[in-house]
Amino acid sequence: MRIFLETGRLALLPATAADASDLLALDNDPAVMRYINGGRPTSAEDIRDRTLPRLLHDHPCTGTRGYWIVRKKDTGEFLGWFELRPLDDRDPAAAELGYRLVRAAWGRGYATEGARALIDKAFTDLGVRRVTANTMAVNTGSRRVMEKAGLSLLRACTEDWPEPIEGSEHGEVEYGLTREAWQHRR
Template identity: 45%
Template structure:
């Protein structure tokens, strides 16, 4: 299958219906899901909700979506570049197997998505958010060139521990990103 994007160590491609086992494996680890849902995603939800939603985004936004990521040894997780309410802004994110943590993949993949958004897709802004207490992801955002913008609060019926500290939004606009590429 054709690569969506390649970095020095990662290859990103679209998911297919045959990739359900990869997503089940990824979402089965409670530590991977700690700041997302707090629990593994049931297989039937991956098959009937998660994967169909991923495929639906490709149809509606051909250059955007959630992309399977692999290194030389195989599947490591996914990186996403999602549409937002503003057509000139995308949201970036990632989810990696625990075995891929600490290798710099999150920063490498996120930087590549940001560059792709500005250089190939004509976006004017890239943003990302996470729980305020998710310090590892916040560090990835900073290392990727995103800058802290604000803390905001979202109501959840079944909040995760740490929700009371809010969510954080990081972003970068094209002019700031371009200045950083030459500075």
């Protein structure tokens, strides 16, 4: 399998149907899904019919996928996935950064390492001008990753969600980084 991006410890690879069982286990950990769906379980059908098609989608404007499976470079161990996908399939100018890692990978710097590498690739190779990332306001772990990766808080908002989960009453936050700000920090 062709590696999309490598860091010191991580390999980001295109997803395949063979990743379904790892994705199912990831999405069935209530702690991993706490800020996504309140920790509810995910079915194998949902992985097959919704998750895999999203992860397998190629974006014409960048010529790449928008999601990558992340594995430890030295062992091949599945750690989760990263997202850097254009908000519009026809225009790479704005891309959304995201990540979902197995609980055993939390607190080890993997999310920050992968996020920084994707941001660098976005601005150097993919034609991206602005990277954004969103999370629930109460998700302090994810917010810290965004900050350590160089993104700044842009706004906070509250909305009425069809299926509110614990903490959603505090709203969501959006972080961002422009290519110009990224170049200035280098």
